[in-house]
Amino acid sequence: MQHRLAILDDYQDVAHGFADWAALEAEGVKVTTFREPFASRDALVSALADVSIVIAMRERTAFPREVFEKLPALQLLVTTGMANASIDVAAATDHGVTVCGTPGSPTAAPELTWALLLAAARHLPAEENSLRAGTWQSTVGFELAGKTLGIVGLGKIGRRVAGYGRAFGMDIVAWSQNLTAGAAEEAGARLVSKEELFRASDVVTLHLRLSPRSENTVGEAELRLLGPEGILVNTARGPLVNQDALIRALSQGWIRGAALDVFDEEPLPAGHPLLAAPNTVLSPHLGYVTQESYREFYGGAFEDVTAWLAGSPIRTISG
Secondary structure, eight states: OOOEEEEOOOTTSOGGGSSOHHHHHHTTOEEEEOOSOOSSHHHHHHHTTTOSEEEEOTTSSOBOHHHHHTOTTOOEEEESSSOOTTBOHHHHHHTTOEEEOOOOOSSHHHHHHHHHHHHHHTTHHHHHHHHHTTOSOOOOOOOOTTOEEEEEOOSHHHHHHHHHHHHTTOEEEEEOTTOOHHHHHHTTOEEOOHHHHHHHOSEEEEOOOOOTTTTTOBOHHHHHHHOTTOEEEEOSOGGGBOHHHHHHHHHHTSSSEEEESOOSSSSOOTTOHHHHOSSEEEOSSOTTOSHHHHHHHHHHHHHHHHHHHTTOOOSBOOO
């Protein structure tokens, strides 16, 4: 049987530079790359009608149960990373589809978090635009040393961000629903309540996994507690923050600003209100977009496919 393999959402057209897909083609696997997001679920199903292997880049394309029902040819779905909230793994199992994951970079997302935080604190996008327009020094930033960094979610990424904060001389406080005082202390942070974290912090950064329980973790109440001198950083998932409340907070000055890499809808459509919101630093979900991360993602996906073709799947994910 000749397999057809589809690499989805290769926005930058770089997948072929990070793994030897030609080696699979030499073995009779037909490889097709899709650069653009699918306009609809029907368009996705139509494009993948005779595809047996799919490589999905993070959560750019969703695979709910109804998609698996309409793709009887699909046998292997590889997601970059070892978790993907956009894939109904139980439904995949029910339809005989093997789901595999890949390694990832432990540093890409924390480093971008810190880049956005610094850019917001020193108004770098506004200053660059002002400089290019002929103005010299138009804002006054603030230093991080001595300030309080609030981390919501102290997992692998949050702990690394806590380390950056300590290196900059910040006081670190943390909260999540299951965080213990001991775990916080091990990461160099102090466990506080959610309310205290938002009230005390100069900068709050989010590092939770998205789930029905974590959705809208940050709403109007939290943003008002953060106050007019506070900055919100989100490199985790857009729906962790109530978008309408955030837009009001920015436009009405409840908070100093926001640095965002993730959004409710991605890619962010033209004319979206966040694009016009004041005091923002925005990036197009670049948290995992590094050479090192892509080597792990696409290289791992290549390994997953070759192992599955050999009859010994690796890094399988069960629902």
